[in-house]
Amino acid sequence: MVYNCINNILTLLYPAPCLLCDTPAQDAICPDCQADLPHNRHSCRCCGLPLTLADEATCGHCLAHPPAVDRSFIPYLYAAPIDQLIGRFKFSGQLAQGRLLSRLLADHLRQRAEMPDLLIPVPLHPQRLRQRGYNQALELAKPLARQLGLALDHQSCRRIQPTPPQHELKKHQRKRNIRGAFQVTRTPAVNHVALVDDVVTTGSTVNELAKCLKQRGVARVDVWAVARTP
Ligand SMILES: [Zn+2]
Ligand SMILES: [Zn+2]
Structure with a gap:
């Protein structure tokens, strides 16, 4: 005090x-x-893709192929200056930037999102974790859980394949790249989970993890991320 x-x-x-x-x-x-800050004001409720029409709720792709993710809450576009903050946080180990991003995300979620039973940060493969020294999704999820009073679980899901970063791949390669990348080692005994990540590129990664959790009986899986690439 x-x-x-x-x-x-x-x-x-x-x-x-x-x-x-x-x-x-x-x-x-x-x-x-x-x-x-570049707000992602009108976006697809499922995948967070920025939409041009304000009254559109779901993008054409999600209408044609409903994803495993139920709702996405992604307040910003992956553009300047959010991309600088994320870059320094993710690649230069500047965790103060991560705390700021987490607070911006919490402010957005408090007003809009239905609170889940559990937060699960998107896991990194152990090899990438060794290189980076920390999982940026977990570093975002920890202060988020504290600020919103939510439970956090970073042990039930593992990344079992060292996949190349999604942004280095072409669109059609991304889905294939991520298939079978995750393993749920312990079923979370909850109905509603929110996956936490820094950036959503196409949604393939979070969707693959959401699919695994739904196969284990989780009824609703949302995505909470800072920024979406258009
Ligand atoms: Zn969509
Ligand atoms: Zn300034």
């Missing part, structure tokens, strides 16, 4: 630089940068 008070006074007296533009800011990013 005392520590928090002192911390708040220090922030007012000596604002830290904005994580994006370096001007002194009371928050992690300044109001100007906050206003510049």
Whole structure:
């Protein structure tokens, strides 16, 4: 309590630089940068794909081939300056950026999403985890679980195939690339799960994991991610 008070006074007296533009800011990013964030305002309720028509709820692809994912909540487009924040968080180990992204995501979800019984971060293959030193999805999910008061499970699902990153592949290769990539080692005894990830590229990865969980009896699987590639 005392520590928090002192911390708040220090922030007012000596604002830290904005994580994006370096001007002194009371928050992690300044109001100007906050206003510049690329919102994914109208998107497919299943896969989060940005849609051009505001009254459209589901994209043509999801209508023709309903995915295993029930709902996606993805507040931003993978564009500047969100892509910089994600890049530094994911590839340069700057975990402060991750905490900011998690807070932005929590603010969006609090107003819109139905809270699940459990959060599951999309697992990384052990080989990739060794290279990176942390799983960015877990680093997003931990503060998210704390902020929203939700349970977190990062042990029931494993990635058993070291697949190349989805963004390096052509569209038709992505689905094939991810098939059989996950294993559910312990069935979560819940009805409603939200998968957490940083970026959704085509939705193939989260959809494959959602399929595995549904095969084990989970009734509803949503996706919570920071950004969607168009
Ligand atoms: Zn700024
Ligand atoms: Zn869709």
